[in-house]
Amino acid sequence: MTNPDLSGALTLASPEACLAHYRAWAESYDAGFASDMEYRLPAHVAAAFMAAGGGSPVLDIGAGTGLLAERLRDMGQDGPIDAVDFSAEMLERARAKGIYRRLTQADITRPIALPRQYGGLVSSGTFTAGHVGPDALPNLLALALPGARFALSVNLRVWQAMGFDRALANLQDAGHIAGMQVIEVQVYGPAAATIDPAHADDRAQIVLFRVA
Template identity: 55%
Template sequence: MSDKTLDSAYSIAGPEDCLRIYGEWAHTYDDDFAAGMDYRLPALVGAAFLAAGGEGPVLDVGAGTGLLAVALTSMGFRDEIDGLDLSPAMLARAGEKGLYRSLLQADITRPLPRNGAYQGVVSSGTFTHGHVGPEALPHLFATALPEAVFALSVNAAVWVSLGFDRAMKGLPGLTLSEVPVYGEAAARQGAAHAGDRAVIAVFRRP
């Protein structure tokens, strides 16, 4: 895993930059990044969603190559999952796993398709350095049915600086847990981001 690659992702400057970086990264993402860094966040988000009684159909926001869908299905989840991402290249890799009902290419800072369609909304790794701030939340809320369960990760380093603490304050049933993003493999290789942590926010649709 190259720290330079992750640093590039953390310094994305707009949608075109995002499309370029993830387009280049898509074919090595699972082996180079997820396995190489022992990327635990998708499984932790999936577990938090299921612990909160999450049901489908589910929208996986920032689905990437489908790691959160892999985690959910490995935990016995059998309801329908749709994957949404800005990067067509990442979605193509996600589609190869055969776990999604459908794949949607969209920018979550803009109004999204299929409003009022989901009983659950999950996201791992999308709300982080250089990516998306809380301005996307109203668009995600609009996709969900009343009382839908949300489980969203936010990189702990941007939780306050980007205003997620304020944006999520008072959401119905809100619980917050701080978790490690990576496992021991990242530390063994001396990765600069090995100690990164994330906040997993679980709540009901407001």
């Protein structure tokens, strides 16, 4: 059995196609995709963020149905967590969980109409093929307080291919961010091998840094 939802997600060619894809995927995302594939990335990002010292309030970037915020709560993050995502349907699933203080529907590839107020900015699964590239990073830095901590996953398929390595190095060289660390993790658990062999071994970089 293949997983057309994930395969389709990784080949999206435009923001409109991405929105349409998540409109259809929202209902089955948690109980289907995340459960069947043993989707571990939100837990890895939450663990890396907390181990590095955390930060508050938190903005969950491309929050989707709220899996990363659930893991942050499990791991003891008790301050406010806000969500930003451009899919209304995914945000409705997240809202129903009652975890987020505020949910904002916005395209993160454009300037985001939120104040600079976050001490922690986290993201799982949003920086991947068919999704968001490094051009969004300045829009996110614009929301971060001085010293804010970032923990962002970047799928290894796009780490060099979309230029995340260069963009982050440039931000560090220019003195905008500091203390960058990269941790490589497995995106899915063992069950993924029987569900979607083409993606079962996907790996991601979790990028940790602070705003200088």
